[in-house]
Amino acid sequence: MYASGWAATGAKGVLAATMLDAYAVAETISSDWLAKDGIAGDAVTLASAREGELKMNPFPHPDEPPPEIRAGLAEGMVTEYQDWKAVDCEEVKRGERTGKERERMGWEDARAFLAARSS
Secondary structure: OOOOOHHHHOOOOOHHHHHHHHHHHHHHHHHHHHHHOOOOOOHHHHHHHHOOOOOOOOOOOOOOOOHHHHHHHHHOOOOOHHHHHHHHHHHHHHHHHOOOOOOOOOHHHHHHHHHHHHO
8 A cells, every 4th residue: 555645644744745755655656566567667766675675565455454554544543535535525614614725634633523423
C-alpha cells in the first residue's frame, strides 16, 4: 500500500510538505512498476529498495493489508476511505456555516467525529 499527505501522517503539515511527500510516493510507485517489469528506474530509489531502506510489499493485496496497516486500523490511526469521505463532507458543511470552502478538522477532531458517528 502507498500513502501520502494526511493519509500517511494524519492531519498535519502544510501544502508544500504534503506535495513533496506526494512526489516521493509517486516516484516510489513508478520505480516499483519499472522494477517489476525489469526496467532500471531511478537508480537511487531502486538501489535504496535493494538495500532494504524502503520497506515495500512486493506483492500487495488490497484485502490483506500488511500488519502495520491492520494495527493502525485497530488503533484508529489509519482512516479508511469511507471515513475520509465522511470527514470531507463534514468539513465542507462546517465551512459553509462560516462562509468558507471548508473548515478543516485536526486529527483529534476527525477521530472524535468518526467515533461519534459510529456510536
